[in-house]
Amino acid sequence: MQIAILLFDRFTALDAIGPYQVLSALPGADVVFAAERPGPMGLVSDEEGRLIISAEAALADVPHPDIVVVPGGPGQGDQMADGPVHAWLRAADQASTWTTSVCTGSLILAAAGLLTGRRATSHWLAIDQLAKFGATPVAERVVFDGKYVTAAGVSSGIDMALALAGQIAGDQVAQAIQLGIEYDPQPPYDAGSPDRAPADLVTALRTRSRFILTGHRG
């Protein structure tokens, strides 16, 4: 079972590594990090520029993965125009069993035309943009619509991957993975969702993101 995780410059590390940690534990999992332009030695930098991951594969090397995982991140804005990444996503999607995303990765899937008419989620700061691409935004942490599985912001990829693991290999395997990674979350604050975080924080992040997202909206 080949699982291709798309990397691109300024992806968000946890978007990719959360699902990676879960899905790589599935029986028969063969995970490949793939990028359009791996650069010298296949290196791709995350949003901070401090995490440098080696993408072993070019997109052409993994034409038919069973599972596609698209992370988000500040670099998502550079992946919205039609081109080799969209072409790869569309071709891979024709044969995939599951096509998935975390965070603003769903905007890339949507821009590639893969979420048209489908229910999908994204980071809470970006979810409204899904409608521009013909998808129906659903403010839930993990959204299944047929074989399309989208997750909300960053850390939600862990929840998405566990739910997907359950669909693929059954509840017991998924629970074993959860126990193995001791995923018994105990956040020290209840501030992880805009519904419950302090209102001034939500406003501050919305304001800041307007600057950050301007480039993405280009």
Next chain:
Amino acid sequence: MQIAILLFDRFTALDAIGPYQVLSALPGADVVFAAERPGPMGLVSDEEGRLIISAEAALADVPHPDIVVVPGGPGQGDQMADGPVHAWLRAADQASTWTTSVCTGSLILAAAGLLTGRRATSHWLAIDQLAKFGATPVAERVVFDGKYVTAAGVSSGIDMALALAGQIAGDQVAQAIQLGIEYDPQPPYDAGSPDRAPADLVTALRTRSRFILTGHRG
């Protein structure tokens, strides 16, 4: 504020990336991935051998980080003997503001002599081993003992790092980071702790880990 994340062969990806995602968002954070033997191009492989991260620094390049983060993973067993990693940990610890670990990273800290007489936690399958090194095992998700902060298995590094972010920069900054990564966990199962997972799963993982950990106990 320099944050050094130790890498070694067969570390567990999420152990390192959970704290990385949180701590790199702190104001003034300067994160460095450091390894004893970075290998050609500084590359270090995780436990699956599929995630290959570039460690920019050798240990000697980061003698005095403000925060030390030690992940765990199957490769932890190779880091238990005294040597350059322990020497670096002891020297770095003398000047650090916080010395931290995730998962079986606490066993490395303990073997280096840094948790003697201290309360600490680890992955639920490994926590009992802390006592062999003079630490007091505490079955909690995140344990603070002075400047020593240890986290339970794999995914707990996110909770640890958020709690630490609160200590360093205040509750509001930590909450903003939590909201930014939309950390509003909704695991699809309640199987993330040995207290609540199905008993047969706990037994199965314990049995399997006896084989895996044999090498570590060597």
